[in-house]
Amino acid sequence: MITKTPDVVQSQLLKVLSQLSLSKQEEVLKYALLLHKKQQFQDWDSISDQEAADIKAEFADQDLAYSEGILSDYLYQLHQEDVK
Structure with a gap:
């Protein structure tokens, strides 16, 4: 071939x-x-188990940071609605 x-x-x-x-x-x-x-x-x-664990940990940290940011914005918006 x-x-x-x-x-x-x-x-x-x-x-x-x-x-x-x-x-x-x-x-x-x-x-x-x-x-x-x-x-x-x-x-x-x-990929190795170690590489998989490293990638999962990296994205877990990013996901947590993103979620915390969204949650704080959401809580602020809820508070603003309560004030109205």
Whole structure:
């Protein structure tokens, strides 16, 4: 099998896609999105437990900071409504 460059594959793919009906193009898009999603899960599954824990901790801190900011704004708005 001849190895093709990404440019060649993309060019061939665009050529084939342009010849398909819109409904078939939508099917191809759904399939491509499915493949992309599966790849993301495979990428996540391939990281070490330590890397996963680090990422979860990083986002937990960001989520907590965001939630606290939103909550303080919300509490302020509730207080303003009570004052009215």
